[in-house]
Amino acid sequence: MNLQYIGLKEINGPLIFLDNVKGIGFEEVVEIRLDNGTVRHGRVVEINGDLVAILVFEGTRDLSLTNTVIKFKGKPMEMGLSKNVLGRVFNGIGDPIDNLGPVYVDEYKDINGEPLNPVSRLYPKNYINTGISSIDGLTTLIRGQKLPIFSGSGMPHNDLAVQIVKQAKLSGEKNEKFAIVFAAMGVTNDVANYFRRSFEEAGVLDNVVMFLNLSNDPIIERLLTPRCALTTAEYLAYKHDMHILVVMTDITAYCEALREFSSSKGEIPGRKGYPGYLYSDLASLFERAGIIKTAKGSVTQIPILTMPNDDITHPIPDLTGYITEGQIVLDRDLHQQGIYPPIGVLPSLSRLMKDGIGAGYTRDDHQALMNQIFASYARVMDARSLASVIGEDELSPADKSYIQFGKQFEKHFISQGYVNREIKDTLDLGWKLLSIFPREELDRTDEMVLEKHYNHDAAVGAFELDKKSFIKELNKEEI
């Protein structure tokens, strides 16, 4: 039985209120028919006695207290899915907008999903080769991981995401089915087109499902966009055993939509006006990445967020970082130096990599290399801040060697352009760069590993270090 109600009690921002409503469930979906024939959708967000608050996704423009007929659907928001969604384009609430007609539906799924039982999860271990040295070598992406890109306005996060999608190869078995779910939240038409074009150029468009809620689309729809996308991803991964890479951009726009919704509901705000449940809400998205024991597929997430004012302590990147399994942070300094991809390796981190690298996955020396690079590069930063005070000339020979390493490391390792690098080459390059140092400086590494990979002379040759190199200088001075 579907009851219909005529008229409203109150309209406030994106919310409408109904009086004397019976038998409706919390978070149930409603259909709102205007007298001019258009149909909008909404969701029950609060029940208080006979009074019901409904959030209208498409906005409340043109609504009056008398010109609507409301029909309750009797179920939470669902999305119709089948394998045919591949290659299709949807709007933010999951309706097709590519003029190819409705999707044949095999199964309806609640877009809110349900919490995964930790026991049913398979701990992610297979790495995804992205062909980008600073990711493969230092913040390895693992299948089933959620690894966001923390960026800022004007930085090439979109290019990086596209490069990852193009180059991503799964290690392990061949012939595995691979698809991309792309969710645009509050990005401009240009950006959405850029992604579309790039997928087309890469020849993967038939394996992409796109959800577009552009910056001029209704803001409240944005709250559903990632949920539709993730429901689709889960369906393809767990029902059809595909490996799904979900790219979501821009999480910041999503959070702003949530803030707007929260304040119109009159909730008590937390930090910077964001609702107190922002953490739980983001977690309900990000936690949907993973691999389960009962299916062969996987859901890997690459959310992109632009840090307001490049501030990593802003609530959005802060809470995201607490939920996701690491982060790739783009660095504006590197970007300004023309380095691409401008990945700030020190604040970047992949929590799952420790079990997905090493013998059997990448190479046995991977962990040792990574530790040593991080330790050495952290000292580069110290040396640079010292140099900014006393000048580079006044530095000790050891500090000079770090400055030198820093330069070469950024020039050769981080900066790689759009080249696709094999993991083997990435690791070899890393050792070559570390070999710039005198062997004793590599204090994080076992002697046995050094024995195999350390080659100072080759490094001096390869990076055309000064004949009177700083290391010789170092020795001379001490004698």
Added chain:
Amino acid sequence: MNEVYSINGPVIKVKNAKGFKIMEKVFVGKQKLLGEVISISDNFTVIQVYESTTGLQRGEKVYSSGESISAVLGPGLLGNIFDGIQRPLHTIFENSGAYIKPGTNVPCLDMEKQWDVTFNVSVGEHIRFGQIFAVIQETSLIEHRLLVPKNVSGEIVMVKPNGTYNMEEVLIQVKDSNNQLHDLTMIQKWPIKEPRPISKRLPLTIPLVSGQRVIDTLFPIAKGGSAAVPGGFGTGKTMMQHQFAKWCDADIIVYIGCGERGNEMTQTLDEFSELIDPKSNKPLIERTVLIANTSNMPVAAREASIYTGVTIAEYYRDMGYHVALMADSTSRWAEALREISGRLEEMPAEEGFPAYLPSRISQFYERAGYVDTLSEKSGSVSIVGAISPQGADFSEPVTQNTKRFVRAFWALDKELAYARHYAAINWNLSYSEYINDLSKWYNKNISTEFLEARQKFITILAEENKLMEIVKLIGKDVLPDDQKLVLEIARVIRVGYLQQNAFHKDDTFVPLEKQLKMMKLILYLERISQQVLKEGKAFSLLLRTNMFEKVIKVKYEVPNDNLDLFEDYYKMIDEAFSAIK
């Protein structure tokens, strides 16, 4: 009849309700969602629901249960993984697949399982609350001691013979002073928000040894003590908690994943099942209880998970075990309080947290302690709580309030983590107030040299901190040689001692004896270097001996089971330095 009147996320209200008690367990709606009464007024009874309320309708019935939310205590807890309201996740997975559906109702413990029971009481004896009446070998590591439940005391009138019984069978019968008979089984219930009673509290004099150098040496925690680990994201809180859970010398570990990542809990489960405890050669999971309330599970159950965990910890303590409880992370628990409080439209205090936040935090940490139990044994609960401060800012309310109630504070540092210096405990911000209470133990069981060496380490690190101010301004080169030596020794301490590699087979756990030997070696190096400098030799000559690097790598080169190798290093240092002379 009691019916749902309003729904706002996990908070529902019942109008004109009758017969509810505060903190009573209730079942809400057709799906029988689990809830708890949190406030009662003339018009409305407010209930927080521990499961998703999606689809719940106005007018659905609310059933009272007459009892508080309780933990079910009995054999079968160890090795198991539960959600925040103690539902066994393995069983849920077998019954209903990969997702946890609302209204899932399964018994907390496996009721069908048969256990071998050995009684240690006989007919005619008097027993009372908290005493042990039988034992069960729960896992190959842990003997489960069955305790007399609350409100039961009197004369035993029936004891079954030793043998195999299931959970619900009556094992003994007790007649109390009113001639009333009580049937005792293997299981008992305990309200999770009520601390289990003890005989008396004991002073904290024994350290909880974790094999993590920076903790054992610099900032130890006592058995029965409490510690907080605050740190921004990526500073290694979870890694620290894991290392602590793996290697600390408690008998039982209760690990609570509160509002954290699902994959992390899976990893904990996998790792603990595979890892072998070095002391007993049994899988670590046999001494572990896991509680997983991941960040996307209902928020109210996150609050309950902390209490469920600590109640289970107290139960094992009452059997006479040393229990270590890890809570990762208490900030998520505090946020759950904030979210519920916001939905109740309570007046917020600092940063939107409710005004009762400090009292809730103190109630939790006060459940730690080293005690004489009612069973005339002694046991302890130690609590290590992780904190995830917003923006890594330690001045936020959860960190500040926790600091007031814990006596060990391990501050994790972003800079150290960026340099992959793990454990990233900042030695300038961290502290432990236990060190004085524990000094006797260290002097007696390790050596009086241990604390002396520790003090020297602290002095050197403090001096380095001061010198670094200068170095930051004018560089290292201008310092006199003796100060350069301080910096170098401090580096050896930092990289060679404080930094510890959790993935290295010898370095992941380091016994106190080796910690002492390492400290002594480093201090010996310092002493000899000072002598050489006094003889007028240049500092750079010392560096060229390469001894500093050698000592840094001692942690990898000397295995835990062959500490005699340290002697070689003394020789090596002597030879190298006399060559300078």
